[in-house]
Amino acid sequence: MSMIAAFYGGKSILITGATGFLGKVLMEKLFRTSPDLKVIYILVRPKAGQTLQQRVFQILNSKLFEKVKEVCPNVHEKIRAISADLNQSDFAISKEDMQELLSYTNIIFHCAATVRFDDHLRHAVQLNVTATQQLLLMASQMPKLEAFIHISTAFSNCNLKHIDEVIYPCPVEPKKIIDSMEWLDDAIIDEITPKLIGDRPNTYTYTKALGEMVVQQESGNINIAIIRPSIVGATWQEPFPGWVDNLNGPSGLIIAAGKGFLRCVRATPMAVADLIPADTVVNLTLAVGWYTAVHRPKSVLIYHCTSGNFNPCNWGKMALQVLAAFEKIPFERAFRRPNADFTTNSITIQYWNAVSHRAPAIIYDFYLRLTGRKPRMTKLMNRLLRTVSMLEYFINRSWEWSTDNTEMLMSELSPEDQRVFNFDVRQLNWLEYIENYVLGVKKYLLKEDMAGIPKAKQHLKRLRNIHYLFNTALFLIAWRLLIARSQVARNVWFFIVSFCYKLLSYFRASSTLKV
Ligand SMILES: CCCCCCCCCCCCCCCCCC(=O)SCCNC(=O)CCNC(=O)[C@H](O)C(C)(C)COP(=O)(O)OP(=O)(O)OC[C@H]1O[C@@H](n2cnc3c(N)ncnc32)[C@H](O)[C@@H]1OP(=O)(O)O
Ligand SMILES: NC(=O)C1=CN([C@@H]2O[C@H](COP(=O)(O)OP(=O)(O)OC[C@H]3O[C@@H](n4cnc5c(N)ncnc54)[C@H](OP(=O)(O)O)[C@@H]3O)[C@@H](O)[C@H]2O)C=CC1
Known part of the structure; x- marks a missing residue:
């Protein structure tokens, strides 16, 4: 019997960011392994013309939740969607809902965040720092709370080369930043942003670092742990290999390369590609939830959820594996044949951008104009190249993350828990994983039919x-x-x-x- 699965039985669990990539995988695993849990509260905002109920319905009826319905047929009754906007004070939660949350919550998983690299500092602070602070305040009023698990990122201190499982302070206190965001106007914030983020590449990594500081400072008597995943990719094994549902991280680039839009990237082939499957992150998160609640460590423990130190793969090798997967699983209606040249030379990249990216886009737009259609390729290419330039920081460097806490936790698990909540990436076969990733991108993101493969070839x-x-x-x-x-x-x-x-x-x- 899995101790972790048994632990979540009968529990009331609060998840923020449950409609996001990681949140969905987390919820799925919880229902599948602990179908006798009491309730999962999810904080959801109405979005894109959909009500809360429609959003939940869509998630539960997706392919991801197929297995859950077999083991937990009444899953609809066990999800309680609470209308909330983390940008508002008290999250705009109604009094009744707030009372219910405060009275019954046993475990909190805080996944919500803005993961956009270039978000305006005010918005990134609001979501990644102030909302975390507010949630901690709520948590401090929950008499039944056993653990608070905060999802951060392994890149919150990407300005360092070697990163330990500790919180590194930022020069300006988070409280001061939160206060200043309330009265500074946008123009001044824009001006001070580069100075505040310093040698970090974007507002995302900076505000995630501030978020960690807030967690440490406001932890009070709460049992808290922080998980730091690296680049989260498609699922490795559970509930099935290759599940992915957004363009973040490598997924968007896999599409761009597979469709033949992106053929050359400024990347260091020998740099470590620190990808970590979403289900591995979720398994570690659930194990940490159990450990934090049961063992109540005296301080905030940080767990690195990375692959580089256990089972490294570099970007050069990964690109080759992605290309090999395209041979077997080509995407439909490719613009050009997939290629993946990695170079660190600025002149070479400018040459390839002109010859291999912009020129074909211009020629294609010319053809569209000639045939009476609206040109769109140049615009698309410009956006793609802008996106790639934002990811470049992460594909040209390697980091070392110490993993003492993660290894300690692994050794604390029973053999059954090590199997059910496996987060040992040493067992991951990259070739197989990448092939399933490409397949998942084709099926779940591009929604292409496998029967179309011969035609695509x-x-x-x-x-x-x-x-x-x-x-x-x-x-x-x-x-x-x-x-x-x-x-x-x-x-x-x-x-x-x-x-x-x-x-x-x-x-x-x-x-x-x-x-
Ligand atoms: C050549 C071989 C390839 C082999 C594989 C190599 C893989 C390398 C991957 C490196 C990844 C490194 C990531 C490091 C992540 C750090 C981990 C975290 O903690 S952070 C967690 C991870 N967080 C992130 O990854 C966030 C990254 N994304 C962002 O911050 C923003 O999307 C943006 C600033 C890049 C663009 O903003 P903006 O222009 O305002 O507009 P939108 O947002 O609306 O999108 C514009 C268009 O771009 C599209 N698209 C979006 N994403 C990607 C993508 N990754 N890619 C491609 N395309 C992408 C999007 O669909 C749209 O298309 P369309 O509608 O025009 O057709
Ligand atoms: N993906 C990655 O590569 C990595 C992610 N992480 C961390 O993991 C966590 C989850 O990331 P991921 O699942 O990829 O991100 P997603 O962007 O997929 O999900 C973000 C979630 O936050 C919610 N959210 C955003 N703004 C608000 C708001 N104002 N009110 C209520 N909810 C809101 C979103 O809701 P909605 O659906 O309404 O937009 C969504 O559920 C984040 O903390 C991120 O920093 C860490 C390392 C890597």
């Missing part, structure tokens, strides 16, 4: 022939221009032609002699 063959034809034509035109202008080129051309002619005459003569 044929399309890629056609693109390859066009590519060869185009290159040959280009070469011939360039050569023709060269021999028209240079005596040396003309001499070389004369030499080649006469050599070929002599060779041909020789073979013709020797074949006539044989007869």
Whole structure:
């Protein structure tokens, strides 16, 4: 019997960010392994014309929750969606709902965040810092609370090379930042943002670091732990391999490369690609929830959820594996044949951006205009290149994360828990994982039918022939221009032609002699 699964039985659990990528996988696993849990409260905001109920209905009826419905048929009754906006004071939760949350919550998993790298500092602070502070305040009023698990990121201190499982203070206190965001206007915030974030690359990593400081400062008597995942990717094993539902991290780039839009990236092939599957993060999170509630560590423990130190794979190798997967599982209607050149040279990348990205987009838009359609490729390409430039920081560096707490926790688990809540990435086979990832992107993100694979392969063959034809034509035109202008080129051309002619005459003569 799994001790962790039994622990969550009968519990009232509060999850923020349950509609997000990680939140959904977390909820699914909880229902599947502890179907006798009492209730999961989720803080949800109405969005995109959907009511709360419609959002929950959509999640529960997705492929991700198919197995849950078998083990927990009354899952609909066990989810309690509470209307909340983490940007508002008291999260805009009604009095009755707040009372219920305060009275019954046993465990909190705080996953909600803005994960946009370039979010305005005011918004990023509101969600990643102030909301965390407010949630802690709520938690301090919950008499039945046993553990508060905060999801941060392994990159909150990405300005350091070696990162320990400790909280590193930022120069300006989070309270001061929160206060100043209330009265500073946008223009001044824009001006001070680069100074505040310092040598971090974006507002996301900076505000996640501030969020950790808030957790430490406001922990009071609450049992708190922080999880720091690296780059969260598709699921490895559970509930099935390759599940993914948003473009963040590598998923968007896999699409861009598979569709032939992105063919070259400024990346360091030897840098460690610290990907971590979503289900691994969730397993560790649930194990940490159990450990924190049962063992009540005296201080806030931080757990790194990373792969680099256990089972490293570098970006060069990963790109090759992604390309190999495209051979087997091509995406439909590719713009060009997939390719993945990694370079660190600025001139090379500018050249490839011009030749391999912008020029084909301009040519295609010209074709669209000629055929009376609206041009769109150049705009799309510009947005893609902007996105890639934001991710570059993370694909050109390697970090070392110490993992003492994560390893300690692994050794504390019973063999059954190690199996059910497996977060040992040493067992991960990257080749298999990447192939399932690409398959998952095709199925769940692009919603492409597997029956279309032969047609997609044929399309890629056609693109390859066009590519060869185009290159040959280009070469011939360039050569023709060269021999028209240079005596040396003309001499070389004369030499080649006469050599070929002599060779041909020789073979013709020797074949006539044989007869
Ligand atoms: C060549 C071989 C490839 C092999 C694989 C290599 C993989 C390398 C991957 C490196 C990933 C490194 C990530 C590091 C993450 C740190 C971990 C965390 O804690 S943080 C957690 C992780 N957080 C993140 O990853 C957040 C990253 N994303 C952002 O911050 C923002 O999306 C933005 C600032 C980049 C663009 O904002 P903005 O222009 O205002 O507009 P929108 O937001 O509306 O999107 C614009 C368009 O871009 C689309 N798209 C979106 N994302 C991606 C993507 N990743 N990619 C591609 N495309 C993407 C989007 O669909 C849209 O398309 P369309 O509608 O025009 O057709
Ligand atoms: N994905 C990754 O690569 C990594 C993620 N992390 C961390 O993991 C956690 C989860 O990330 P992930 O699932 O990928 O992110 P998502 O963007 O998929 O999910 C974010 C969640 O936060 C919710 N949220 C955002 N703003 C509000 C708001 N104002 N009120 C209520 N809810 C809100 C979203 O709700 P809605 O659906 O309404 O938008 C969504 O449920 C985050 O803390 C992130 O920092 C850490 C490392 C890597």
